[in-house]
Amino acid sequence: MKHFNPSLRRDFLKWAGGSLALGALPLSARAMSGAAKAQVVIIGGGFGGATAAKYIRLLSRQNVQVMLIEPDAQFISCPLSNLVLSGATNLASLTRTYDLLQKKFGVTVVKARAKSVDTQSKTISLDNYLQVSYDKLIVSPGVELMMDKVQGLSESHDQGLILQAWKAGPETLALRRQLEAMPDGGVFAITIPEAPYRCPPGPYERACQVAWYFKTHKPKSKVLVLDENPDITSKAALFKKVWADLYPGIVEYRPLHKLLAVSGSGHWMNFEVQGEVKADVINALPPMRAGLIAQAMGLNNKANQRWCGVDFKTFAAIEHKDVHVLGDAVQSAPLMPKSGHMANSHAKVAASAIVSELMDLPVNSTPMLNNTCYSFVDDQRVIHVASVHEYIASENTYKVVPGSGGLSSGPTELEGQYAQAWAHNIWADMLGA
Amino acid sequence: MRKNPLFLSAKTLLGVMVIGLFHASPVGAQPLSAEPLKTEGLAATCASCHGTQGISAPGYASQTIAGKPQDYLMAQLKAFKTGQRPATVMHQIAKGYSDEQLEALAQYFAAVKP
Numbered sequence: 001m002k003h004f005n006p007s008l009r010r011d012f013l014k015w016a017g018g019s020l021a022l023g024a025l026p027l028s029a030r031a032m033s034g035a036a037k038a039q040v041v042i043i044g045g046g047f048g049g050a051t052a053a054k055y056i057r058l059l060s061r062q063n064v065q066v067m068l069i070e071p072d073a074q075f076i077s078c079p080l081s082n083l084v085l086s087g088a089t090n091l092a093s094l095t096r097t098y099d100l101l102q103k104k105f106g107v108t109v110v111k112a113r114a115k116s117v118d119t120q121s122k123t124i125s126l127d128n129y130l131q132v133s134y135d136k137l138i139v140s141p142g143v144e145l146m147m148d149k150v151q152g153l154s155e156s157h158d159q160g161l162i163l164q165a166w167k168a169g170p171e172t173l174a175l176r177r178q179l180e181a182m183p184d185g186g187v188f189a190i191t192i193p194e195a196p197y198r199c200p201p202g203p204y205e206r207a208c209q210v211a212w213y214f215k216t217h218k219p220k221s222k223v224l225v226l227d228e229n230p231d232i233t234s235k236a237a238l239f240k241k242v243w244a245d246l247y248p249g250i251v252e253y254r255p256l257h258k259l260l261a262v263s264g265s266g267h268w269m270n271f272e273v274q275g276e277v278k279a280d281v282i283n284a285l286p287p288m289r290a291g292l293i294a295q296a297m298g299l300n301n302k303a304n305q306r307w308c309g310v311d312f313k314t315f316a317a318i319e320h321k322d323v324h325v326l327g328d329a330v331q332s333a334p335l336m337p338k339s340g341h342m343a344n345s346h347a348k349v350a351a352s353a354i355v356s357e358l359m360d361l362p363v364n365s366t367p368m369l370n371n372t373c374y375s376f377v378d379d380q381r382v383i384h385v386a387s388v389h390e391y392i393a394s395e396n397t398y399k400v401v402p403g404s405g406g407l408s409s410g411p412t413e414l415e416g417q418y419a420q421a422w423a424h425n426i427w428a429d430m431l432g433a
Numbered sequence: 434m435r436k437n438p439l440f441l442s443a444k445t446l447l448g449v450m451v452i453g454l455f456h457a458s459p460v461g462a463q464p465l466s467a468e469p470l471k472t473e474g475l476a477a478t479c480a481s482c483h484g485t486q487g488i489s490a491p492g493y494a495s496q497t498i499a500g501k502p503q504d505y506l507m508a509q510l511k512a513f514k515t516g517q518r519p520a521t522v523m524h525q526i527a528k529g530y531s532d533e534q535l536e537a538l539a540q541y542f543a544a545v546k547p
Contacts, residue, residue: 058485059473061465344481352474356467364471370478370529372522386522388529404529408521414494415521418482421493426481428490 037065038358041124041134043114043293045070045098048327048343049140050430053107055351062106064358067132069124070098071113072169075431078199079340079374080423081168085176086209088379094168094423100432114293119320136354139299139308139317140326140343141291142167143198149287151261151270161264162282166198178281179210184218189279191259191269192227193287196307198328198338200234201385203227203285205375208239211247212378223250224279226257226271234337235375235385235407242377242411259284290329299323302331312396314353314363315346324350333398336389337371344426345369345389367391369398374419381411382419475534476541482522487542503543510535 040056042049045068053068075096083089101107112126117137124132145164147154156162165175179188188210192203207225214221232239232253243251258272262284269277269284289306290299299308299317308325309318312333317323327343336342349367356363369389374382387405389398408415476487479498483489487499498506512518513527514535527535 054485055477059465059470063465341481345478348474348477348480352470352477355465356470359465361465361467361470364467364474366471368475368478368530368534370481370526372482372526384522386525388526390529401529404525406525412521417494418521421489421495422482424490424493425484425495429480429485433485433488433490 037063038135039065039067039133040136040138040354040358041067041069041132042138042140043069043117043124044140044142044291044327045072045075045109046140046142046327046343047340047426047430048347049138050075050098050101051344051347052138052140052326052351053101054105054430054432055348056355057105057107059351060355060359064355065108066106067108067110067134068098068101069110069112069114069126069132071111071127073111074098075427076168076172077340077423077427078166078168078202079426080376081165081172082202082206082209083376083379084168084172085165085179085206086213086379087176088209088212088376091168091172096427096431098431104432115296117293117297117323119297119323122322134322136322136324136358138324138326138347138350138354139294139297139329140347141294141329143288143328143338144291144295145285146287146289150259150284152264153262153284153286156262156264156282156284159264162262162284164285165283166202166285175281175283179213182218182221182280185220186218186280187222187224187278188214188281188283189224189226189269189277190283191257191285192225192229192233193285194228194258195233196332196338197285197288199373200337200339201239201373201375204232204234204239205377206283207251207253208242208247208375208377211243211250214250215247219250221250222252223247224277225251225253226259226269226277227253227255228258230255234373235383238383238407238410239375239377242383246378259286288328290325294325294329297323299325299329307331312391312398313349313365313367313393314357315350316353324354326350333389335387335400336369336398337373339371339373341373341422341426342369342371344430345371347430365391365393372422374415374422376416376419377411380413380416382413382415383408383411384415384419472537472541476538479538479542486545488545488547497547498542499545500547501543503539506539506542507536510539 077094098109112128116125163171163175165171211223261270302309315324326346328338353363372386374384388401489495489497513523
């Protein structure tokens with residue numbers, strides 16, 4: 001038997017003690033009625049999970065109790081994090097706490113990682129030795145980067161030589177430092193896996209941000225975009241025009257580059273058809289799949305065990321009662337991007353459905369989703385792609401409403417202002433304001 | 434092997450923990466029923482850009498749409514949808530909603546106190 005880790009114990013006492021201190025005033029009668037209420041537990045505090053937590057509280061008029069399980073102490077936004085690489089912004093400005101979800105919206109936030117779920121006893125085991133039970137479970141696990149799919153990537157990544165920086169945080173800062181340390185005249189290479197992956201336009205926006213940094217600080221340097229896909233997967237014409245207009249001689253795009261192997265110490269990549277390509281800074285994005293807890297639960301039942309199938313009316317997992325899946329981990333409907341905005345949209349549909357089920361109300365049969373992905377092409381100017389999606393019951397899918405959605409005509413500073421507004425509003429929409 | 438994990442029922446624990454923590458009051462305080470739930474779900478699709486319940490973060494470009502007159506909101510939504518009012522994104526978004534949905538949205542946001 002493992003000894004009870006004293007630091008974990010201290011965390012637990014702090015957690016329980018803090019709540020007891022708060023509860024000391026109006027405890028007895030209300031705690032009893034509280035105990036009779038339904039519990040929703042949410043695994044993952046990203047765009048999907050945090051939004052679901054807040055909206056279940058809002059839509060249920062605080063009648064449904066919500067616990068959010070998230071290992072990170074703070075939320076760091078992936079959207080806008082490419083601007084940290086260019087130096088146009090800093091990571092602190094993209095970082096938010098979970099405090100308002102707790103204090104203002106009454107969500108119980110538990111800093112822990114969910115290790116396994118017993119869907120029979122409806123119990124979740126956490127990495128801090130606690131277990132929690134649920135009436136309804138939402139799994140919003142994000143993606144796992146499949147390092148093993150590229151030979152040498154795990155080792156190079158562990159050594160800090162080849163970074164992903166696809167989950168914003170310390171790696172974002174480390175990649176920034178690599179770019180700063182690179183001499184003028186060097187080459188930055190980003191490799192892109194076959195779609196679907198998290199954030200379709202993200203790699204191309206990253207190429208723009210690094211190119212902007214090079215243009216303003218290291219003008220002899222180059223950005224190589226090595227894409228497994230046959231063409232740019234999002235806003236293709238816009239990105240190509242931006243690269244030609246703003247970054248001629250800096251950005252070079254090469255399609256159909258399937259990455260097989262890398263060496264961080266040797267500064268090379270090996271591609272299936274093209275063979276070896278060298279670069280000073282390599283940012284290798286491997287294939288992705290639903291996050292680890294979804295795999296542990298066997299929710300990843302689509303596309304060769306990569307993504308999770310759901311009933312799109314409620315985002316309920318297929319073949320798993322009282323379990324819902326949100327965000328990037330979901331097997332997408334046609335033209336549904338794996339984006340933070342889309343995860344936020346998923347969460348609201350699931351929140352409404354769960355509240356309806358718990359309160360014996362009919363579930364909305366005509367849910368809607370929308371999405372807007374903004375990409376910064378330099379430090380100010382932005383392009384977007386937008387879409388509106390309606391639920392099609394007969395096909396258990398969403399389809400883009402005919403005539404809706406579209407692209408920017410070109411990059412503008414006005415869209416840069418709307419992109420900043422989008423970021424601040426969606427962070428507040430998920431974490432409280 | 435770990436034995437006797439400290440077992441906490443979220444049910445009892447949450448009952449204790451959540452008391453007195455929330456001050457958020459949702460729009461109106463109408464008793465929960467299917468129709469407002471559906472409208473709130475629809476309106477929530479606007480919140481990612483315009484803020485929860487249409488209240489935008491202060492100092493940013495997105496409009497606060499909460500509390501604007503219903504007729505004004507409907508006229509703008511229709512103008513976006515027909516293309517009469519130029520926009521960066523809203524003309525593309527408005528085309529994704531039926532006139533009935535736009536009416537429900539205008540009515541909902543007009544009733545929110547910003």
